[in-house]
Amino acid sequence: xxxxxxxxxxxxxxxxxxxxxxxxxxxxxxxxxxxxxxxxxxxxxxxxxxxxxxxxxxxxxxxxxxxxxxxxxxxxxxxxxxxxxxxxxxxxxxxxxxxxxxxxxxxxxxxxxxxxxxxxxxxxxxxxxxxxxxxxxxxxxxxxxxxxxxxxxxxxxxxxxxx
Numbered sequence: 001x002x003x004x005x006x007x008x009x010x011x012x013x014x015x016x017x018x019x020x021x022x023x024x025x026x027x028x029x030x031x032x033x034x035x036x037x038x039x040x041x042x043x044x045x046x047x048x049x050x051x052x053x054x055x056x057x058x059x060x061x062x063x064x065x066x067x068x069x070x071x072x073x074x075x076x077x078x079x080x081x082x083x084x085x086x087x088x089x090x091x092x093x094x095x096x097x098x099x100x101x102x103x104x105x106x107x108x109x110x111x112x113x114x115x116x117x118x119x120x121x122x123x124x125x126x127x128x129x130x131x132x133x134x135x136x137x138x139x140x141x142x143x144x145x146x147x148x149x150x151x152x153x154x155x156x157x158x159x160x161x162x163x
Contacts, residue, residue, distance in 0.1 A: 001122040001150060003080045003101070005053035008038075008045060009114035014057050015064030016091065020073040028069065030076035037073040051078040054120070056112045058084065061102075062091025071095040081120055083127060083138065085109040096145060099153035103127065108136035122149065 017040075024036040038045035055061075055074065061084035062070060071094050074082065081101040095102045101122055108127045112118060116131040125140035141149065151157035 001101075001146075003052065003054070003120040003122065005080055005118065006050065007054050007056050007112055007114060007116045007118055008042065008049065008079075009112065010038075010041060010055065010057040010061075012058035012085075013060045013063055014041065015088075016062060016067050016070040017064050019062065019070040020067075025067070025069055030072050033069055033073035034076035034078075037077040046077065049078050052080045053078060054118050055079055055082040056084070056109060056118075057082065058109055059086045061087050062095070063088040066090040066094070068094045068098065071098055071100045075100040081122075083108050083112070083118075083120075096148055097154045099149055099151065099156065101141075101149050103138035105136050105138040108138065111136070122146065 020033050020037055021040050024033065035046060061082060070091060075098060081103060083103045083105055085106045086104060087102060092102060105127060112129050116129050119128045119130060123140060123146065125138040127136040127138060148154050148157050151160055
């Protein structure tokens with residue numbers, strides 16, 4: 001699977017309370033969550049994000065509470081992938097479970113700039129910064145995780161297998 005989008009760049013320790021503030025959790029619908037995604041760290045995110053765009057962040061992305069709302073809000077906002085130096089473990093699994101691709105790449109995290117256009121090949125882990133004409137590598141997903149991502153999440157994968 002190949003992705004392409006504009007980068008929204010954030011730093012270290014972007015926690016789930018910043019991704020989707022708790023004051024908006026009373027409506028768990030993805031579309032409602034998307035309207036408030038990242039607003040406490042980036043007031044313009046919701047206005048500027050387009051389907052297919054990419055978040056690049058530093059260390060420990062998605063730390064904090066274990067709420068599934070955080071990756072759900074990101075995906076519903078249109079983000080096609082999150083690249084970070086590292087992820088909180090529960091966020092990582094919640095993202096996979098809902099079919100949000102996330103990649104670990106220290107070099108990409110440190111070098112890709114806000115606003116860059118990036119292409120990603122999820123099957124190989126290749127990340128290309130088209131603005132800087134540089135390539136970075138992330139670990140590609142094992143086949144079973146690729147299947148979950150391609151299905152749109154764990155529940156969708158199971159539905160396909162059952163039917």
